[in-house]
Amino acid sequence: MTDAELLELARRVGQEAAAYVRSARPDGRVDVASTKSSATDVVTEIDEACERLIRERIFAARPGDGFVGEEGDDVAGSTGVDWVVDPIDGTVNFVYGIPAYAVSIAARRGGEVVAGYVVNIAAGTEWGAVAGEGSWRYEPDGRRMLTAPAVETLAHALVATGFNYVPEVRAKQAAAMAAFIPQVRDIRRIGSAAIDLCALAEGQFDAYVEQGLKPWDLAAGGLVASEAGIVLSGLDGPPGERLVMAAHPSVATEYFELVRACGF
Structure with a gap:
C-alpha cells in the first residue's frame, strides 16, 4: 500500500470504530473498568472493545503489520509498517459525556509517521494527513486543505494544553503554567x-504545550499539525513524552523559549 492507501484504511476502520463507540455509549456517565497511571486516569470497557475492533480490522487487511x-x-x-492507535483519546470526556473524544489511528513506516x-x-469531524502531501479536514463535498495561520504576537496566542493525571507531576505542571x-x-x-493538535492545524489555537503524551496521543494529530505548517518540538529534541510544544513558525522560536523558561 502507498501512504495514501494506508490513510484510507485508517479512515475506513476509524469510521467503523467511531460508529461503534457512539452506539455502545449509554446515556449518562459511563462506568469505569479500570485505571492506569493514577486513580483519575480511567479506562472503560468500550475503550478496550474499540481497540479490539480496530486491531481486528487492520490485521484482516494487513496481517503482517505491527500494532501499538x-x-x-x-x-x-514484519512489513515495516506499524499502527499507532488510541481507541478513545479523551476518555474522561467520554465518561462524563463531554463531546470531545476521538479515535486516533496513525501508520508508521520504518518508525516514521506517514x-x-x-x-x-x-x-463526527474528521481530519487526515499523509506525510509530504498535506493535511485536511474531510467535508461532505471533499477535502479542505489545512494551512495554519500565522500568529500576530505571542502575547495574543491562545494555547491548548493538558495536564498529567499523576498528582505530583500535575503540581509541577501547575507551577510552570502559573509562570x-x-x-x-x-x-x-x-x-x-x-483534537487539540487538529484544531491547532485549523487555526482554532495558536500554539500547544503538553507533557506526558504517549505515542498514540501524538502520532496522528501531530502529523495533521505538522503537515499544516506547524512546528513541533520536544524539550531538547523531537517531541515526546517528556514534552510536546507546537506553534506556527512565525512565533515558534520565541514560544519554545518561553515554554522552557517557565519550567515545563
Whole structure:
C-alpha cells in the first residue's frame, strides 16, 4: 500500500470504530473498568472493545503489520509498517459525556509517521494527513486543505494544553503554567491531545504545550499539525513524552523559549 492507501484504511476502520463507540455509549456517565497511571486516569470497557475492533480490522487487511495501542499489548510486525492507535483519546470526556473524544489511528513506516486519521466521535469531524502531501479536514463535498495561520504576537496566542493525571507531576505542571499564562492570551484545556493538535492545524489555537503524551496521543494529530505548517518540538529534541510544544513558525522560536523558561 502507498501512504495514501494506508490513510484510507485508517479512515475506513476509524469510521467503523467511531460508529461503534457512539452506539455502545449509554446515556449518562459511563462506568469505569479500570485505571492506569493514577486513580483519575480511567479506562472503560468500550475503550478496550474499540481497540479490539480496530486491531481486528487492520490485521484482516494487513496481517503482517505491527500494532501499538493504548489498551493492549504491542504486536511486532514484519512489513515495516506499524499502527499507532488510541481507541478513545479523551476518555474522561467520554465518561462524563463531554463531546470531545476521538479515535486516533496513525501508520508508521520504518518508525516514521506517514499517515494519520483523527475523528471526533461525538461531533463526527474528521481530519487526515499523509506525510509530504498535506493535511485536511474531510467535508461532505471533499477535502479542505489545512494551512495554519500565522500568529500576530505571542502575547495574543491562545494555547491548548493538558495536564498529567499523576498528582505530583500535575503540581509541577501547575507551577510552570502559573509562570506561563500571564504571557499569552489564554489557555484552553479540551481534554483530547489529538483534537487539540487538529484544531491547532485549523487555526482554532495558536500554539500547544503538553507533557506526558504517549505515542498514540501524538502520532496522528501531530502529523495533521505538522503537515499544516506547524512546528513541533520536544524539550531538547523531537517531541515526546517528556514534552510536546507546537506553534506556527512565525512565533515558534520565541514560544519554545518561553515554554522552557517557565519550567515545563
